[in-house]
Amino acid sequence: MKIYNFIKKAVLLFFCCQMAISAFGQAAQTINPDGGASSLLDDGLKVVVNPTGYLSVYRLNMAQYCCGNIYPNGAGNGVRLTFRFDQNGTNYSTSDLLITACATTPAEQVGNDWTTSITGYVTSPLSGLQFYITMNFFYTYPDKYFLVDYYVRAPHNPSYTIPETVHLYLDHDSYILGKDGSRSYRYVGASPASEFVGDYRLVTDDVGCGGGANNPQYPSHHGFKISGSYRSYYSAGYSSRNTKNATGMLSNTLSPGTCIDDGIAVEFTIGPLSLGQTGVKRIMHAYGENQGEFNSIDVIDPIVPPGVSSPVTVNFTTATYSEQEGNSSHPATTVQITVGGGSLAQDQVVSFTASGGTAVQGTDYSYVKGFTIPAGTYTTPQTFTLNNFTILGNQLCQSNRTFGISIDPNICNDLIILGSSTSATFTIIDDDPLSMDPPSAQTYCPGNAVSVTTFTSSLPNMTYAWSATNGTAIGLPANSGTGNLPAFTALNTGAAAIAATITVTPSQTGSACSGASAAQTYVITVIPPPVVSVSANPSSVCSGGGSPVTFTATVSSGSTTAMTYTWNIAGSSTTTSSNTYSATVTGGSTYSVHIVNSNGCVSAVTAPQTVTVTAGVTPTISISGATATCSGNSETYTASIANGGSSPGYQWLVNGSSVVGETGSTFVYEPENGDIITCVLTSSAACAAPNPVTSFGLTMMVTPTLTPSATIIGVPD
Numbered sequence: 001m002k003i004y005n006f007i008k009k010a011v012l013l014f015f016c017c018q019m020a021i022s023a024f025g026q027a028a029q030t031i032n033p034d035g036g037a038s039s040l041l042d043d044g045l046k047v048v049v050n051p052t053g054y055l056s057v058y059r060l061n062m063a064q065y066c067c068g069n070i071y072p073n074g075a076g077n078g079v080r081l082t083f084r085f086d087q088n089g090t091n092y093s094t095s096d097l098l099i100t101a102c103a104t105t106p107a108e109q110v111g112n113d114w115t116t117s118i119t120g121y122v123t124s125p126l127s128g129l130q131f132y133i134t135m136n137f138f139y140t141y142p143d144k145y146f147l148v149d150y151y152v153r154a155p156h157n158p159s160y161t162i163p164e165t166v167h168l169y170l171d172h173d174s175y176i177l178g179k180d181g182s183r184s185y186r187y188v189g190a191s192p193a194s195e196f197v198g199d200y201r202l203v204t205d206d207v208g209c210g211g212g213a214n215n216p217q218y219p220s221h222h223g224f225k226i227s228g229s230y231r232s233y234y235s236a237g238y239s240s241r242n243t244k245n246a247t248g249m250l251s252n253t254l255s256p257g258t259c260i261d262d263g264i265a266v267e268f269t270i271g272p273l274s275l276g277q278t279g280v281k282r283i284m285h286a287y288g289e290n291q292g293e294f295n296s297i298d299v300i301d302p303i304v305p306p307g308v309s310s311p312v313t314v315n316f317t318t319a320t321y322s323e324q325e326g327n328s329s330h331p332a333t334t335v336q337i338t339v340g341g342g343s344l345a346q347d348q349v350v351s352f353t354a355s356g357g358t359a360v361q362g363t364d365y366s367y368v369k370g371f372t373i374p375a376g377t378y379t380t381p382q383t384f385t386l387n388n389f390t391i392l393g394n395q396l397c398q399s400n401r402t403f404g405i406s407i408d409p410n411i412c413n414d415l416i417i418l419g420s421s422t423s424a425t426f427t428i429i430d431d432d433p434l435s436m437d438p439p440s441a442q443t444y445c446p447g448n449a450v451s452v453t454t455f456t457s458s459l460p461n462m463t464y465a466w467s468a469t470n471g472t473a474i475g476l477p478a479n480s481g482t483g484n485l486p487a488f489t490a491l492n493t494g495a496a497a498i499a500a501t502i503t504v505t506p507s508q509t510g511s512a513c514s515g516a517s518a519a520q521t522y523v524i525t526v527i528p529p530p531v532v533s534v535s536a537n538p539s540s541v542c543s544g545g546g547s548p549v550t551f552t553a554t555v556s557s558g559s560t561t562a563m564t565y566t567w568n569i570a571g572s573s574t575t576t577s578s579n580t581y582s583a584t585v586t587g588g589s590t591y592s593v594h595i596v597n598s599n600g601c602v603s604a605v606t607a608p609q610t611v612t613v614t615a616g617v618t619p620t621i622s623i624s625g626a627t628a629t630c631s632g633n634s635e636t637y638t639a640s641i642a643n644g645g646s647s648p649g650y651q652w653l654v655n656g657s658s659v660v661g662e663t664g665s666t667f668v669y670e671p672e673n674g675d676i677i678t679c680v681l682t683s684s685a686a687c688a689a690p691n692p693v694t695s696f697g698l699t700m701m702v703t704p705t706l707t708p709s710a711t712i713i714g715v716p717d
Helices: none
Strands: 029-031 048-049 055-061 080-087 099-102 106-110 114-122 128-142 144-155 164-172 183-189 196-203 220-227 232-235 263-273 278-288 314-317 320-326 336-340 348-355 364-368 368-373 382-385 390-391 401-407 416-418 423-429 443-444 462-469 480-482 498-508 520-524 531-539 539-543 551-557 564-569 573-578 580-583 590-596 611-613 618-623 626-628 634-643 651-654 666-669 675-684 702-703
Touching: 048 128, 055 278, 080 520, 099 480, 114 611, 144 263, 164 220, 164 278, 164 702, 196 232, 196 278, 220 263, 220 416, 263 278, 263 336, 336 520, 348 364, 520 611, 531 590, 551 564, 551 590, 634 675, 666 675
Parallel strands: 314 416, 320 423, 443 520, 539 611, 626 702
Antiparallel strands: 029 048, 048 055, 080 164, 099 114, 106 114, 114 128, 128 144, 144 278, 164 263, 183 196, 196 220, 220 278, 232 263, 314 336, 336 382, 348 368, 348 401, 364 390, 401 423, 462 480, 462 498, 498 520, 531 551, 551 580, 564 573, 564 590, 618 634, 634 666, 651 675
């Protein structure tokens, strides 16, 4: 046995929609909107809950009541709900009444479970007082039935002295699986104690049963099931099955064996209800294939909390509320009410109206009228944050907008008393100032193809206007325009860089905001190619000498940042990041260089230059002079040279030591015995090697000078 006993949620979300259906502007809610369409009948039911209490059910995407409209057609009709009243079973009203809806809740899905609700009232013709109705709907996908709890609360008005019973009638003009014609049947279960009243169609009813051969060839049925039993029921054509006697009863007749154009009407009662008392009945609405497939599913009435409520007073906590608009829809979280004074035995709904101001409902905000105050004691006031207002955020630059909120008069609930603060102003604070992404600075060389610059923003529906200083000087077709910056060929015929300042001003379609404060500025620079010259040090070399030449590139104009240098030396190419390059050259070598800066601008190749290579010469030196002399004599020595150049240098040495001042080609010197005379030649000739050179040495033989002497010897006579 499958048992369902749904517990009513403490807090319900109530949404006000744009389609006005009842006096209070509530809208239909759709349970399982993507279901009820499969030809395999495996995607459950699609149920449209109308604020009038009418229920529109779809399978095969067709309404299951006359006349099989394709969804969403026919969504305002279906299973009809009406009311009548009696006092103590003796005084019966004869008027069929509809609910006046005060608040609806959205069709809310949690997993496979769906819920929605209607709250409103029906005015008794007998007492002239309002009875308060709440219908809670429960559906679990992909079941072929849903449950409705029908709550009725008697008025809390002291003038209500005679208990009344509320009669509820459900009427279904069957159009099973989109086709007319069916039979009726009734099932009374022993365990569980319940009653099912419905209609069905057999496989054999494909011909001769109302809709004739158009009827599908599989069994199907509809019906209502209740805990206990119905007070009355009737299957017949539309007019006859809704005929009631003086006490409001249907005829309690069926046509089980006759295939006719019929449907089912059932009656159940809640009451008699005393002052402020609440009663409830749960009804299964079933849409299946096989007669009897719902017999084992029990229907259990919810338990009504005991006690009688006393009114509570409701106020806003302040006269003004505000929130950021945001980029997407989100519940408002700042609107609060205080509830105080009485005690609520059951949850009660307070309703609101939003209007006025500069905000537009459905564009800037939406709301539902109802907010549920949970059962409880409110002798100590409590504060609640409303969840029934939604800010419809966007990414459009707008001014702040306002709307008014007021607590509705208690015509929909006599347990709600308006306090002294029943109206407030809500301000939607716009948080979407115009903005755009800053474009990046750009640098180009003359002749470069510049692509379209696309302007962007995180906001939608943006447009742009741009202006440029020096725009045409760098190759732009104009100095102003709209949209993206167009493609162009970079231009610069001068020797200095040209900078164009681009100012972009955004705007937004549908927005009155000025984009001046959001304008972005960036610079496009076109730099001339670098101009380079090159030099060599030394500019001439000796052949076979092996000494490298250092080449230096000098940039005289254009960008000089992050250069690369391509050296062309003696037919060989080398690229470096340095403006100098060393190489050993041979006779007749030429050299040149070109450079590329960091922006890709390429210089012209320098004119070929030549390094002079000179043949080498060998300097020689010899000396001549006396190698023997007498002590005290001065001798002259003479140097003979070859390849000494135009200004040869001499240095005379005695015994390996330079003689100060003796730098001529001759040397006069008073030698001593054993002195060695040499001379060093430093050639001034180009490419002289070795250089300097030293002569051979002259070794001196110096003979001491003899002084003659005589001795006179006297001989005595």
